[in-house]
Amino acid sequence: MSKRQMILGMQLGNGYGSQPMAWKAPGVGPANYTNFDAQVRYAQAAERGKFAFLFLPDFAGMSKGPEQEAPMLNLDPMMTLAAIARGTERIGLVATGSTTFNEPYNTARQFKTLDVMSHGRAGWNAVTTSDPLVAANYGQEIAPRPERYERAHETIQIAQALWGSWEKDAWIKDPATSQFADAGKIQPINLQGKHVASRGPLPIPPSEQGQPVVFQAGGGDYGLGLAGRYANAVIGATFTIEDSKAQRDAVRKAAVDAGRDPDEIKYFAGVMPAIAGSKREALDRRVALGREVFPARVPYLGAMLGLPLDVSQIDQPLTREQLEAARPSPFDPRSQRAYEVAQEGWSIRGILAHGVIDYHPTPVGTAEETADHLQEWFEAEAVDGFWVSIDVYEDGIDTFVDQVVPILQEGGLYPTDYQGTTLRDHLGVPEQYGQDPRLS
Template structure:
């Protein structure tokens, strides 16, 4: 039994699953995109498995070709999480909101309201926006990278200051003395930055965890600084154990530089399992999921990954011995070595792709034990503090993970048996914070 245990988050993407073809899976509710009862069932299944949090990634844009694929993002993350807050008891509720096209007061009010409604289970994934189509939805263009992150620092600091604009004992509810609250303890923040400003205060008292938890999911040196200064949870996209270790160490170093304990920041590695009774059944499921994607384009992309001119004509044939001898994994794509490894096992090109070698997270298609083995290997190698799980299909995937994978992880001492507390901070082991963190932040200029 190990004393260190995983933190697990389950991703919500669209209404059906992480794979574009999830809406077509046998047994899927075709109305899942707009059916809140379905999301409640998924959330309750994750909570049954003692998963620490649900996570909604979001970009404010329609970025899918809906001819064959379902929407990738939710109809509205905050409204969905508000529904789930009323139908769950312990699981954390985290969603993305842009610092580029959102004002601090709106962000602060919405997330703190969710935190109060959920009794201290809310988290904000604070990210910048890079998609020009999303910017166009706000009648704007994407600012230069340095400017985006300069604004992000200001937004996060003002949001946190607004969260702390009520002192913890400001709410009196004193019927006898006719005093609802102590207005001397509810004060404006009066912060003015270069890009954003807010007077405050919020009209919302503290939650059971004080205020929401900050998450981060950006890359590069700018994103690392945001994570190191403010985040308690970080979503990362490493593809190998070695890359994951390097990212985690860089994150911990960034937290140290900001004056924080690096153990306060948990890195969750993205992971895409397909869980079935056998590896063959899992591969057949993924082949079915791939029927809505452009496999001809994927074959060409696979060729670029391993240095071969591949076309769609041989989709159902394996690579020849001559091709394998000439194949070289691209040094510019960390997925390439895995792609060539699978190809060398003699699979057809269709099946190489079905193994998930082009997906944006590592894929394991197999039994619950296969999935648990991957998670154990990465976790015990120090590659992550846990995982952000992107299930291929939701309608049966949440139950399979909670009922089949979680018990294996628990038996191996890698995952807790039950929630240790009632708030998201409890689940993450995140320290108490109310308002700005005095260790790392200087308020925006007032």
């Protein structure tokens, strides 16, 4: 039996990085917000590090004013990945596509087109949409959660049926006999659900991996139900090994409950590393990136610690009285880490530079610190891999690839090269074409 190896994906967003002020970082092109050449260059750097996939979240709206911060998600994910597909060869291309405001035929057509364009490297992160700001852009209101997930189940089933409606051996393309395709193997699907429907067929042959891989990023019982039935990968958000292990176990159980092998579904936790030559240098990097945003985060940090904190104290550590009174909030899973960092005596700015309000754990320090974090979680079987959010793409991707990846490879935890050409190969998940026949 071969040794289990870590799988890495990389978040790709607005052309700058995962930190709000990455657009101002040294060496970053301020116009990268719409620079597809930069996106391709970052994808090529990740491919050099043998990342299994790029992961593009999506938000079809603008949640805050852009006076200082660039919106994190701006360009259409499918158009972005189409550009990246032509400039890369192996790395998987995973885009988020809402099942709430897209019709299944459009979704199936776009993702299978990306899949054949990229020679079998496409993935669909199938999610529901719950934000009223997005709904307003479609002239609609947000439906109740059960209804949104009913539609999601129908949309995925119809999309997969459409993907399989052009059978694998239907494309003859024989000039000698003048036969282009076997019409008997390209048939309508005629699926009618409560919320969506499609006649079909979809006139696109299979890619090298057959059809796109389904990802899922929703939480709770509804999200687990979706993941267990259809997904081969789950994009998670968790802050402790224990919670990550519980989430991975729940995902695997959901697959079993749906009649599938639990090894068919991979769980990825997020990580937002701060890497430099020393911990002090890494903190200084994050302090510089957070100079404009940290003051506004002081009150929230206080809420995490159960303390009234004032921005005037930002460059001072908590007083002895404050440390004694501090208590991690039970309502925010990041609070325990914030409490531990505060107890080490850092200033409030220094606490924030540790990434305690970031959306995922932030190992701070040398490349070894990040590699140790990844190894600890992986060897505890809390994850199958990670989706990595780089703080500043311009230099951060190369730092991760050139410093963290070799450490993981030397320890035998991470592959030294791609073992196949398709996203299914990279994830180690089985072939599927059309709907899964095991699911009723």
